[in-house]
Amino acid sequence: MQLVADVEGWMSPGQGATLYDAADRCPPDGTIVEIGSFRGRSTIVLATASDPSVAVIAIDPHAGNDRGPQEIDGFADEAADDHAAFNANLAAAGVADRVTHLRTFSDDALTEVDGSVDVLYIDGAHRYAPALADIRAWGDRVGDGGTMLIHDSFSSIGVTLAILRSLVFGSRFRYVGRSRSMTIYVADLDGGLGSRVGNALRQLAQLPWFAKNVALKVLLTLKLGKLLERTGRESPEWPY
Ligand SMILES: C[S@@+](CC[C@H](N)C(=O)[O-])C[C@H]1O[C@@H](n2cnc3c(N)ncnc32)[C@H](O)[C@@H]1O
Incomplete structure (x- = not known):
């Protein structure tokens, strides 16, 4: 993905393409929410791919917690650099005006975003409790037929346990597939027993890869x- 080749982050080119497709399909005047922006790698893809009428909201406190693999706490100085790099990278990509950055924690941002969400990208704190809270609270904000993508699925232990708890046996989100650890869910599962069992089995089949x-x-x-x-x-x- 040439667009963000020079932007640091943990999103593979294939995952960038998956995210691009999801943002490209967001309807005009829709809303995209990203949780966990780091230095803007995924944010730039979302803002570039979506229609100019779409609101792109990036939530990241840049506070030094849950920054990346094995960087759970105590990275305030690095996070200050992340914040500066995020702004510079968005400006260099020409999408600074397209993105509303909420420099706050995802749970605090719930009241700052109005209406339903068409595309939700979750890549914030990967520990079990905050990952579960993001999937549940922000997942509830995804409108019927909307898309939710989750990074580090079936890779991070916290994220995977949160998926097992909230989505595998859930009645609303249909598992579509994944690009490496980036899973795609669409809020269109028919609540019938057969659909739910098939949906659960397709997700459980990812456990050997996990x-x-x-x-x-x-x-x-x-x-x-x-x-x-x-x-x-x-x-x-x-x-x-
Ligand atoms: C793995 S990085 C995100 C990578 C980014 N999506 C990319 O493509 O480069 C995780 C980010 O989540 C942010 N974060 C940690 N806790 C958060 C929370 N509770 N709400 C929102 N963002 C959070 C961190 O500051 C960090 O920048």
């Missing part, structure tokens, strides 16, 4: 990747 990702993260956390490098093999990248 197990592989967890094993990879354990290996990388124990710095076993370095051992591989010493034996002339490439260290695998952090899965996302």
Whole structure:
């Protein structure tokens, strides 16, 4: 995805294309909400792909918590840099005027956004409790037929447990598929038992991939990747 090739972040080119398609399908005068913007990689894709009449709202406190893999707390200085980089990257991409940035936590932002959401992208705090709160509270704001995308699904333990709790056996969001860890859900599941069972099975089928990702993260956390490098093999990248 050339558009954001120079913008730091954890979104693969394929995931960028998936996000682009979702934003492109947002109806005129609709609303896109992003939770977790970091330096603007995904925000720029959402703002570029959507119709100029669409409101693009990016929520990120840039406070130094839940910044990235294994960066849960204490990154205030880095987050101040993220905030400056976010503004600079949006300006360089020519979309600064298209995006409303709410520099606040996602739960506090609920009252700052009016009406229903057409496209919701969740990529904020990946711990279980805040991930569950985002899926539930912001997921409720997605209008019928709207789209919800979740990054680090079946990759992060917190996000995956939140999905198991709220979506796998849910009655509203249909699992469409995923680009690596970016899952796509559409709010059009018919509540019948057959549809719900099929929907649950399609999501549960992702669990072997989740197990592989967890094993990879354990290996990388124990710095076993370095051992591989010493034996002339490439260290695998952090899965996302
Ligand atoms: C993985 S990064 C997002 C990456 C971004 N989507 C991209 O494509 O580069 C996670 C971001 O979530 C933000 N964040 C952490 N807790 C949050 C919360 N409660 N609400 C909104 N954003 C949050 C962090 O400040 C961080 O910038």
